[in-house]
Amino acid sequence: xxxxxxxxxxxxxxxxxxxxxxxxxxxxxxxxxxxxxxxxxxxxxxxxxxxxxxxxxxxxxxxxxxxxxxxxxxxxxxxxxxxxxxxxxxxxxxxxxxxxxxxxxxxxxxxxxxxxxxxxxxxxxxxxxxxxxxxxxxxxxxxxxxxxxxxxxxxxxxxxxxxxxxxxxxxxxxxxxxxxxxxxxxxxxxxxxxxxxxxxxxxxxxxxxxxxxxxxxxxxxxxxxxxxxxxxxxxxxxxxxxxxxxxxxxxxxxxxxxxxxxxxxxxxxxxxxxxxxxxxxxxxxxxxxxxxxxxxxxxxxxxxxxxxxxxxxx
Numbered sequence: 001x002x003x004x005x006x007x008x009x010x011x012x013x014x015x016x017x018x019x020x021x022x023x024x025x026x027x028x029x030x031x032x033x034x035x036x037x038x039x040x041x042x043x044x045x046x047x048x049x050x051x052x053x054x055x056x057x058x059x060x061x062x063x064x065x066x067x068x069x070x071x072x073x074x075x076x077x078x079x080x081x082x083x084x085x086x087x088x089x090x091x092x093x094x095x096x097x098x099x100x101x102x103x104x105x106x107x108x109x110x111x112x113x114x115x116x117x118x119x120x121x122x123x124x125x126x127x128x129x130x131x132x133x134x135x136x137x138x139x140x141x142x143x144x145x146x147x148x149x150x151x152x153x154x155x156x157x158x159x160x161x162x163x164x165x166x167x168x169x170x171x172x173x174x175x176x177x178x179x180x181x182x183x184x185x186x187x188x189x190x191x192x193x194x195x196x197x198x199x200x201x202x203x204x205x206x207x208x209x210x211x212x213x214x215x216x217x218x219x220x221x222x223x224x225x226x227x228x229x230x231x232x233x234x235x236x237x238x239x240x241x242x243x244x245x246x247x248x249x250x251x252x253x254x255x256x257x258x259x260x261x262x263x264x265x266x267x268x269x270x271x272x273x274x275x276x277x278x279x280x281x282x283x284x285x286x287x288x289x290x291x292x293x294x295x296x297x298x299x300x301x302x303x304x305x306x307x308x309x310x311x312x313x314x
Contacts, residue, residue, distance in 0.1 A: 007048065008302055010053065011056060011271055013206055015060040015275065016058075021035070021059060021079055034276040047280060055095070064076045064101055075101070076107075079099045080099055081119065084121070098119065100124055102130050127156075127159040132162060136194040136195075154204070155204045158179065189240075193232030207251050208260045220238060246264065248272050248283055254289075254290055266300060268304070270304050
């Protein structure tokens with residue numbers, strides 16, 4: 001693909017790795033070589049090849065919490081300050097979804113304040129689950145309420161919970177469990193009433209919402225069977241699912257997009273690449289091959305992101 005002379009795309013699914021994060025995954029031998037090899041220069045080279053003007057950075061799985069709250073607070077702070085620094089060093093090229101040290105609620109509330117008020121983060125980036133808790137968990141209510149009060153953009157990336165690791169030989173956890181855990185956390189947010197209680201959070205879910213588009217009938221059926229769910233979802237599950245946003249990471253293909261677009265309109269879909277695990281160019285080519293019209297393609301690749309993050313407009 002020829003290099004774009006006027007980059008315009010906004011990549012909402014773009015990972016970075018701060019020095020402390022790299023040290024952590026090396027020590028834990030997570031095998032994430034693309035993150036170990038990552039640098040701002042590598043991102044910028046790939047972005048320029050794909051016509052990406054701005055990459056919204058977020059930490060990759062397994063996130064910043066490994067069982068110690070103090071260590072998680074320190075890693076979240078170092079990661080967020082590093083993301084803010086590369087944004088300042090390359091104006092307009094990087095945005096930042098700040099990491100939070102969940103399940104540490106007090107630490108997360110403190111980091112929300114610092115990330116938004118001091119670092120001027122564009123939103124927060126959360127894992128789908130941590131410590132066998134998903135985002136609708138009642139313990140996380142103070143964090144969700146604060147994010148709702150701030151009308152925050154919340155980017156949600158999957159991880160693999162302890163329950164479902166190493167289930168099958170020769171099948172990596174991320175191959176199946178990432179999509180499944182995205183579905184779990186969406187269900188958690190809806191069935192606990194968190195999504196209804198926090199209507200001003202703009203959620204963006206990675207990888208076209210995992211398996212949720214395929215399981216929509218089950219969600220609507222369950223809401224009909226369990227009449228006591230009316231309080232949690234008074235507008236029904238489809239209302240919540242249709243207002244969420246979904247990115248195209250590992251999903252810029254007819255199989256995933258055709259299912260997602262039966263559930264939501266183009267207005268809820270955003271360009272996301274999963275760099276450095278996938279290339280930005282591959283995603284551009286996949287979206288073009290799907291056959292979107294020019295207006296819909298522009299909305300996915302840029303305008304939908306600017307609608308909820310107007311600060312990204314040049």
